[in-house]
Amino acid sequence: MKFKGIIFDLDGTLVNSLEDISDAMNTVLQGLNYPTHTYDTYQYFIGSGLRNLVSKALPASNNGEEQIEICFDCMVNEYRKVCTLKTKPYEGILELLDNLSSQNIKLAVFSNKADELTKKIAAEIFPDYFDAAVGLSTEALKKPNPFEALEISKKWNLKPEEILFVGDSDIDMQTAINANMFSVGVSWGYRTEEELKASGAKLVINTPSQLIQYCKNIGIKY
Structure with missing residues (x-):
């Protein structure tokens, strides 16, 4: 064969693309006054799609479906701006x-x-x-x-x-x-x-x- x-x-x-993805998600988290994550941590968030990454990045106390959906839209908007920057x-x-x-x-x-x-x-x-x-x-x-x-x-x-x-x-x-x-x-x-x-x-x-x-x-x- x-x-x-x-x-x-x-x-x-x-x-x-680790830095662009991480930077975009951290921008969303900072806007909500949530803790951000390091590049090393995001390395293990990547692979199952941006929605899954958003869910993993959000605090456990603010991880409901509605919040994930809102943050996912924000993440895509932020990432679209920088996705080929770094x-x-x-x-x-x-x-x-x-x-x-x-x-x-x-x-x-x-x-x-x-x-x-x-x-x-x-x-x-x-x-x-x-x-x-x-x-x-x-x-x-x-x-x-x-x-x-x-x-x-x-x-x-x-x-x-x-x-x-x-x-x-x-x-x-x-x-x-x-x-x-x-x-x-x-x-x-x-x-x-x-x-x-x-x-x-x-x-x-x-x-x-x-x-x-x-x-x-x-x-x-x-």
């Missing part, structure tokens, strides 16, 4: 995408970030690389639900087994397994190599260049 496509997670995989591709990512594109491998992004923001970041930071950039539009379709990943495979007219799913979290590895795609974990993101392996990563890479080498060694085959 030959790999013909790769679906990437966004935050913690292609881009380091966010940058990880070292070696652009070279990786150039290499994969030169091999005519289909590339896409699937994130639990809001769809509007996923598309905005992908378009501004990675113009012309991806066939699709899909974010969260409905909570029920949030990763590890494989629906959107499978929709991408249909768009590409590829079998799920022909696709690598690359991400930095347990959620991404679970999504890959649920979609019957080859799970690749990246250790430079927000989770450890041990967490990725425990979550079902078939391969864990420490630098983007290792994915290039892996693809060369197997001729994009497994």
